[in-house]
Amino acid sequence: MSKPILDLTRSLYDLTEEYPELIPILLDMGLEGAANPILRKTVGRKLPVLEGLKRHGVPLEEARRKLAAKGFHVPGEEDPLEIRKERREQLKEIIRDIHRQANPDELRERFKDLLSDVGATEITQLEQELIQEGLSELEIKSLCDVHAAVFEEGLNNQVVQEEQAGHPVHTFKKENRKIEKIVTSLNELFAKLSQNDFASKENHVAEWRQLHEQLLEIEKHYSRKENILFAYLEKHGVNAPPKVMWAIHDDIRALLKEVSKTLRDQQPNVKELKETIERTARPAIKMITDMIYKEENIMFPMCIDTLTDQEWAEVAEQSEEIGYLVEPDTGWKPAITAERTVSLNQTPLSDNLSRGAEAEIPFETGVLTQKQLNLLLNNLPVDITFVDEQDTVRYFTFGKERIFQRSKAIIGREVKNCHPPDSVHIVEKILEDFRSGRKDSANFWLHLGEKYVYIQYFALRDENGNYAGTIEVSQDITEIQKVQGEKRIYT
Numbered sequence: 144m145s146k147p148i149l150d151l152t153r154s155l156y157d158l159t160e161e162y163p164e165l166i167p168i169l170l171d172m173g174l175e176g177a178a179n180p181i182l183r184k185t186v187g188r189k190l191p192v193l194e195g196l197k198r199h200g201v202p203l204e205e206a207r208r209k210l211a212a213k214g215f216h217v218p219g220e221e222d223p224l225e226i227r228k229e230r231r232e233q234l235k236e237i238i239r240d241i242h243r244q245a246n247p248d249e250l251r252e253r254f255k256d257l258l259s260d261v262g263a264t265e266i267t268q269l270e271q272e273l274i275q276e277g278l279s280e281l282e283i284k285s286l287c288d289v290h291a292a293v294f295e296e297g298l299n300n301q302v303v304q305e306e307q308a309g310h311p312v313h314t315f316k317k318e319n320r321k322i323e324k325i326v327t328s329l330n331e332l333f334a335k336l337s338q339n340d341f342a343s344k345e346n347h348v349a350e351w352r353q354l355h356e357q358l359l360e361i362e363k364h365y366s367r368k369e370n371i372l373f374a375y376l377e378k379h380g381v382n383a384p385p386k387v388m389w390a391i392h393d394d395i396r397a398l399l400k401e402v403s404k405t406l407r408d409q410q411p412n413v414k415e416l417k418e419t420i421e422r423t424a425r426p427a428i429k430m431i432t433d434m435i436y437k438e439e440n441i442m443f444p445m446c447i448d449t450l451t452d453q454e455w456a457e458v459a460e461q462s463e464e465i466g467y468l469v470e471p472d473t474g475w476k477p478a479i480t481a482e483r484t485v486s487l488n489q490t491p492l493s494d495n496l497s498r499g500a501e502a503e504i505p506f507e508t509g510v511l512t513q514k515q516l517n518l519l520l521n522n523l524p525v526d527i528t529f530v531d532e533q534d535t536v537r538y539f540t541f542g543k544e545r546i547f548q549r550s551k552a553i554i555g556r557e558v559k560n561c562h563p564p565d566s567v568h569i570v571e572k573i574l575e576d577f578r579s580g581r582k583d584s585a586n587f588w589l590h591l592g593e594k595y596v597y598i599q600y601f602a603l604r605d606e607n608g609n610y611a612g613t614i615e616v617s618q619d620i621t622e623i624q625k626v627q628g629e630k631r632i633y634t
Contacts, residue, residue: 149210149217151203155187155195157448168213172206173199181478184452309475311372311458312443318364318468319435325358326428333420344413352406359399361431363466365392366548370561371461372446374552377560379449388442390564391434398427452477461550526617530558532610534574546596546617558613577602578610588620595621 149158149165159165159177169177174195176182196206207217306313332354336347369392373385405411405419450458456477501512511519520527526546528539536556539549558574559567576582577600585600597620603611 147215149192149215151193151196151206151217152191155190155192156183157188158192159183159187160448162215164213165215168209169195172196172201172209184478306447307475308472309459311455311462312447313475314462314467314469314471315364315367315443316439317472319439321469322358322361322364322431322435325354326432329354329358329424329428333425336416337420344416348406348411348416355399355402355406358428358431359403360468361399362396363468365395367462367465367467368392368442370465370548370550371458371552373560374550374556375450375454375458376446377556378454381445381449382560384442384445386560386564388434388437391430393563393565395427395430395434398423398430402427457552461552464550465548524618526615528615529612530574530615531612532578534558536561537612544619546591546594546619573600574613577613580608580610593621594619595624 147162149162151158155169155174155177159169166177169192174192176187176190176195193203196203203217210217306316329351332347332351336344336351369385369389373389376382376385401423402419405415405423408415411419459475459477501514503510503512504516520540521542523540523542526540526542526549528549529537531537534557536553536558539553541549553561559570562570573582573585576585583602583604587598589596589598597618599616601614601616603614605611
């Protein structure tokens with residue numbers, strides 16, 4: 144295999160994460176920070192290696208020679224920025240070729256050297272650039288499996304850091320191991336059910352129902368990604384890959400829902416069982432297995448590269464409310480060395496409330512303290528979310544039994560990113576109609592499991608009629624639907 148090509152315009156952190164063997168080489172050239180894990184994760188995230196060499200007076204040619212002696216290749220006389228640009232254009236052209244339905248095997252052969260050292264972060268950045276250039280998210284989603292296959296060698300060659308027990312990524316991976324065991328059991332069961340001998344059909348179906356219920360717990364795994372992890376990636380400008388992954392989650396949910404319908408039948412016939420296995424269940428667990436590969440080779444390495452220790456601490460805290468498929472291990476604590484900044488979990492208001500502040504807030508029809516207002520809103524029998532005039536989520540109630548999952552990570556998130564990709568166009572249409580004044584409300588009702596949910600959207604306008612935002616009000620009306628007659632006596 145040819146020597147790995149080093150792009151010295153990449154950050155110290157990125158290069159040493161991908162090639163840990165660079166650390167002693169760079170240290171020998173005077174970059175002391177290369178050997179300090181804290182500096183690599185902080186300053187090193189922003190410092191291009193080329194800039195660090197310049198600061199220490201190391202000529203590019205000298206660096207090239209020393210790196211070449213250790214088995215690396217650094218392009219020479221040309222402008223490194225042009226080299227990087229050319230490499231990225233080549234990689235983007237590969238993805239365009241995939242879009243044109245080129246043969247993956249031919250692509251791997253044509254671009255063997257280039258593909259051998261492509262990391263997860265670079266792939267996701269390229270896909271995001273292509274979406275910005277006009278390639279639709281749905282097209283990226285449909286080609287996601289082919290992408291993974293074409294870039295497989297580079298992904299498998301990357302150094303994937305094992306997180307300490309208790310770190311959110313460690314917990315995600317621990318859940319993946321449980322999911323894999325369920326999938327293995329399902330595949331073994333499907334092999335039995337697909338045979339012509341259905342003498343033990345009832346026992347097999349009972350086992351399938353049990354395994355399927357366990358698999359449905361994957362919703363906690365996906366919900367933590369969508370409502371917390373994706374929100375933090377978006378704060379770093381990483382928007383496209385989360386949308387693609389969310390769309391795949393929804394495809395998996397739809398297939399699992401179809402399986403649930405079949406298994407609700409107490410006496411499903413043989414033909415129906417076989418059709419469900421081949422048409423729905425096997426595709427679902429194949430997508431789940433593929434998603435595990437994408438998580439552990441693309442999404443999680445990118446998250447490790449992107450999120451700060453403080454943000455990981457917030458991810459861990461907010462994950463508790465959604466829940467897990469497994470019990471998280473203990474041991475990890477965030478290595479926060481910089482001065483703690485005001486985070487999503489510690490706004491000035493929440494700090495005041497935690498200290499029992501009694502600052503009064505005057506309204507047109509009365510006065511409430513901060514504490515009273517918080518109690519009032521969080522005990523309403525509805526969920527309320529407020530989106531400002533810039534389409535940014537600013538507030539949501541935090542009641543005991545909420546209809547839809549919300550985490551503090553969505554505060555400051557663009558509202559369209561809080562919804563599945565397939566429904567974003569509806570959200571955008573509602574906001575457009577509210578903003579233009581064509582409508583002032585929108586209503587929906589649907590079944591969510593055993594709940595019958597009524598969802599209302601209202602446009603907020605100031606005293607001059609100017610659009611000031613939108614509130615979403617969601618309520619479980621299952622019991623309300625049963626109300627008849629009158630009740631006038633308190634019991």
